[in-house]
Amino acid sequence: MNEAGTTNTALISFGVYLLGVFFLAWLSSRVREKKEFVGEYFLGSRNLGLWAFALTFAATSASGGSFMGFPSLIYTHGWVLALWIASYMVVPIVGMGLLGKRMNRLARQSGAVTIPDIIKARFKSDAVGMIATLLILFFMFFYLLAQFKAGSKIMTTLLQDVPVYQNTVAALGDAIDGLTWVGGAEPEYVLCLLVFSFSVIVYTAFGGFRAVVWTDVMQGVVMGAGVIILLILTLGQVGGLSKATEQLKEMTPPENGTGFITLGQSADEDTTLPKGSWLRLTDGGIARLAEHVRLAKGKTETEAKLLRITSPAEVERIEPTQLGFAVSTSFTPTEANGYGAGRKGVYVSAPGPDPDNEDGFLNVWVAVSFFFFWAFGSAGQPSNMVRLMAFNGTNVLRKAMLSISIYFTVIYLLLVVIFCSGRILLPGMEIDSDRIMPELATTVTSSAGVPWLAGLLLAAPFAAVMSSVDSFLLMVSSSVVRDIYQNRVNPDASEQRLKKLSYLVTAVVGILAMLAVLNPPEYLQDLIVFATSGLAGCFLMPVLLGLYWPDMTARGAIAGMLGGLGCHLGLYLMGWFVNGKFASYQLLEFNPFIWAILVSGLLSYLASLKRATEKVEN
Structure with a gap:
């Protein structure tokens, strides 16, 4: 099958998935017509059964980071990511077991629909509820930015060889050239962002919470099936896990650097060298072009960023890209202070290679920090908490805890196997490692002669992104x-007014997030961690103490939320000054989340204790 035919079959299968998403949104809207709007639109009338509850919790937790950022880290740092993600298997046990039963009961007794609702009901304070609302709005927006960009990257891979798409990209590039804010973005990224944004905003606004849950169920199945299929295809093409591991043992990390690219003769027109092109070096090595390069008419030399492959077996195997003209390339490595350069075996052992950290990717204290971060940080996410308000019985809760734990174990451990093996099939992806998931999916399906399957495999990361975006949009x-x-x-607003306002707010928030990432921020993965740890640092301890400690007060809740916020932001500001970039300051090698929950819990306790003492004295 030719390349166009391959792409079209993948596009058709992906289109079938999208039609299923919109059908569920339409079906949900028909169900909602028969029920009270606010409770149904935002909480699905609190009657989620086992599989609906389990898969919506799982799909929301497994965001675009799980299928884009996590594979990127596996590809870059190797097997040590199995240790990094280990505690995600107990996220359901910690989150549901710690908060589920009590939160669900309090929500039903008080009629709460949102997390600020339930906090306000517990502490009988409008101020607590308003602070919770503002914190959710602040941190959730960072989540949306990252998910929107991830969705766009997936669609770029799917559509990149479609002629109509290519023509539209060319026209869009001319239209946005020179525009403020968006002019510097790649036109293919902008086009895919517009398509993704329209899809997710429409079905979330139209369908509400029940549509989100139903699509989460479908997307949870798609994610699980996609990972298993991708595992089978990938291991089949690398010769099995044992062979892949042996090859990984012999690999050494690539080198970043710059080089001068010289044409054999001056061109009669502008010459473009695509990002990702393989170039033979003058010393016999091989390097990958890490950026798009354009040489003006008559120019024969330019400097560009390069990634040099250092593993002898890969250098011998990789062939230079056929550009249609002679090219000579030199290479100068950048000064590196990281761990793993020139060492064999770093991809199959701790701490894993890291070009920026001389201690490696995951030392023992960072590993301990992330063990608590994933387990308790996920428990403190309002997007997960709101699902604990919607299940219809403790029997559902118990079974869901077991089901999701098994689901996460399968998904995350298999992802580690897949993308460690992916290093062998797709070398040099460090130039844009966030795209390793969609690139690997298209590569293995084409090699296996089932290109139509690429559309369904790409639906897995797309499902992860959409399931997170819809939940975050609805929460905001x-x-x-x-x-x-x-x-x-x-307070006396009519059902009709609330309905129109809900549609409007969902659309406006989605559009604002889309506009914010038209010119995408540089540190999106850092923003995800920032938002995750920030929300957990602000909410986990006040909510936990509020559910289990009768003497917890509104003053304590406010102190805990603001104390967690202050500690979290303070450590990030310190990180900015120390590192010169957006990064956290790892006090005693611990993630800011650890310090934020300690400060939040201590202030919640002390402020509540002081209030209780004042009452006794009076």
């Missing part, structure tokens, strides 16, 4: 409509 929308407008501005 509920914070504005329920917690601000209905509870504080217009």
